[in-house]
Amino acid sequence: MxxxxxxxxxxxxxxxxxxxxxxxxxxxxxxxxxxxxxxxxxxxxxxxxxxxxxxxxxxxxxxxxxxxxxxxxxxxxxxxETDRPGVAPGNEHAIRVSSAVARTRDRYTARARCGYELFLPDLLAGWLPTTAEAQRTKALINALDEDELEHLVDRDQLLQKEAL
Ligand SMILES: [Zn+2]
Structure with missing residues (x-):
């Protein structure tokens, strides 16, 4: 942030x-x-x-x-939204949306903002999820309870839950 x-x-x-x-x-x-x-x-x-x-x-x-x-x-x-050189097309849009959510987090529920906040560091590094990856993440987030949502800090942690 x-x-x-x-x-x-x-x-x-x-x-x-x-x-x-x-x-x-x-x-x-x-x-x-x-x-x-x-x-x-x-x-x-x-x-x-x-x-x-x-x-x-x-x-x-x-x-x-x-x-x-x-x-x-x-x-x-x-x-x-102008993509930075060398990043996936649409990356800048994703950064903008994710950072808008993270910067005004009171406007969103924990569940709604979770995926955006988790993706932001990777987006800044130039990465962009495929539609399938985004849907998979969303499904994993939807399966979490409120307490798990609050304690989730990165994407790896979320993917580990899938492996369990
Ligand atoms: Zn106002």
Whole structure:
């Protein structure tokens, strides 16, 4: 998560430097008016600059009931995703979705976020699961009880359960 968080901050700082602004909140508003023009890390960086006028949380990070956050959360998914060189096509999309879930984990159930969080380190390394691998992981996660979900820390641990 640190790696993702740092890359978002770096993308944001780069845009600020390019535009030459010191008013980061103002720039954030501009970016969110047209997220499809920007890379997703820039859009996430913009969200980090603002707080929700409705619930007071970071914009897009509030409870599911907050309609302003719900709207802002949708901006994340309008932004551009450019795969890094040498990774599986679609890897960047997977990183974005997984990190959005992990960064706003209160918006999801433990079961819903488990697979995303487990995959994130491998995704950052450039890996992408096949559909079959993703389905297999999902089936394994669905077989866990609440306590097992809370204590699961990596994908190997999950695969070991399958072997038992
Ligand atoms: Zn809110």
């Amino acid at each position: 640190r790696e993702v968080e740092d890359s978002i901050d770096a993308a944001w700082q780069q845009l600020c430097a390019e535009v030459g602004t010191t008013d980061e909140r103002d720039l954030a508003e501009v970016v969110l008016q047209d997220p499809s023009e920007f890379d997703w890390r820039v859009v996430d960086g913009a969200l980090k600059q603002l707080s929700c006028p409705e619930c007071g949380q970071g914009l897009g990070a509030g409870a599911l009931e907050c309609y302003r956050c719900e709207l802002a959360n949708g901006y994340r998914f309008a932004a551009r």
